[in-house]
Amino acid sequence: MPYHQTERAQVLAEALPYIQKYSGKTVVVKYGGNAMISDELRHAVISDIILLHLVGVRVVVVHGGGPEITDMLNKIGKESKFVDGLRYTDRETMDVVQQVLCGKVNKNLVSTLNRLGGRAIGLCGMDAGLFEARRLDEKYGLVGEITHVDPAAVTDCLNDGYIPVISTVAQGADAETAYNINADTAAAKLAVALHAEKLILLTDIRGLLRDPGDEDTLIPVVELSQVPGLVKDGVIKGGMIPKVDCCVEAVRSGVKSTIILDGRIPHSILIELLSDEGIGTMLL
Ligand SMILES: Nc1ncnc2c1ncn2[C@@H]1O[C@H](COP(=O)(O)OP(=O)(O)O)[C@@H](O)[C@H]1O
Numbered sequence: 084m085p086y087h088q089t090e091r092a093q094v095l096a097e098a099l100p101y102i103q104k105y106s107g108k109t110v111v112v113k114y115g116g117n118a119m120i121s122d123e124l125r126h127a128v129i130s131d132i133i134l135l136h137l138v139g140v141r142v143v144v145v146h147g148g149g150p151e152i153t154d155m156l157n158k159i160g161k162e163s164k165f166v167d168g169l170r171y172t173d174r175e176t177m178d179v180v181q182q183v184l185c186g187k188v189n190k191n192l193v194s195t196l197n198r199l200g201g202r203a204i205g206l207c208g209m210d211a212g213l214f215e216a217r218r219l220d221e222k223y224g225l226v227g228e229i230t231h232v233d234p235a236a237v238t239d240c241l242n243d244g245y246i247p248v249i250s251t252v253a254q255g256a257d258a259e260t261a262y263n264i265n266a267d268t269a270a271a272k273l274a275v276a277l278h279a280e281k282l283i284l285l286t287d288i289r290g291l292l293r294d295p296g297d298e299d300t301l302i303p304v305v306e307l308s309q310v311p312g313l314v315k316d317g318v319i320k321g322g323m324i325p326k327v328d329c330c331v332e333a334v335r336s337g338v339k340s341t342i343i344l345d346g347r348i349p350h351s352i353l354i355e356l357l358s359d360e361g362i363g364t365m366l367l
């Protein structure tokens with residue numbers, strides 16, 4: 084028998100205990116960044132999601148789309164402004180966020196998943212009261228802080244064999260109609276509400292690096308007790324602060340483990356879930 088056939092069978096056989104571990108469990112994947120923009124990486128992520136779904140993992144996709152929102156704002160001659168890493172969202176920006184996230188990005192993702200053999204259904208935070216929010220702070224405009232998560236619609240989709248694909252526009256719990264929610268934050272809140280086994284945050288960097296300029300300095304495992312020290316030492320900074328914060332909150336609230344994973348590595352989700360190789364930063 085040719086060597087490559089034996090090797091392929093070996094790889095599949097080795098995945099068995101991991102498939103058994105995650106089958107029937109809920110895994111929330113926050114999808115964004117390069118992995119969503121490059122065709123090749125998008126294809127790899129989507130086929131990973133379909134494969135996990137087919138082996139019985141209850142996969143939930145929460146997507147970002149920051150770069151697409153920025154592009155659309157540019158097209159209408161509006162500059163993007165960020166405050167503490169969050170998009171300053173005035174009323175006009177909120178309309179664009181809703182159009183881009185709930186419309187273009189969500190529907191394109193659902194369509195690709197379905198075309199490649201998945202059974203996906205698109206939802207936004209307003210559907211069936213999934214995410215309710217109030218204004219986080221005046222300084223961010225219509226950026227919301229999630230006050231309530233009702234995961235019933237997501238659970239129903241999972242029970243009916245669908246892959247739910249969720250955009251992070253929330254229903255206002257006050258007089259406002261809609262709030263813009265950072266996708267990492269929303270994914271973490273949903274993972275908690277679903278009692279997820281794992282939260283995966285796909286990003287454009289290997290994980291948490293001791294030296295952000297050197298990709299060989301990956302910190303593979305971070306325990307919650309180490310986080311304050313890493314912030315104090317300036318290791319966790321910039322875009323990593325909200326990411327690590329929401330992982331910490333998710334683990335504290337019962338999610339077994341969270342992982343910051345490199346979406347630039349093809350099939351990083353499968354490597355992470357179905358093998359012994361830890362390739363990102365796991366927070367637990
Ligand atoms: N210690 C660190 N390790 C890795 N990245 C870091 C670190 N500190 C700050 N960063 C920055 O955080 C960024 C990831 O956050 P962000 O750009 O918000 O991700 P995303 O767009 O995927 O949500 C990295 O690209 C990097 O510039």
Ligand SMILES: CC(=O)N[C@@H](CCC(=O)OP(=O)(O)O)C(=O)O
Pocket residue numbers: 114115116146147148149150152168169170180226251263264265266267
């Ligand atoms: C409040 C806030 O900043 N919302 C984000 C929502 C999209 C998002 O989070 O997309 P990424 O994951 O691709 O960055 C935004 O408007 O860009």
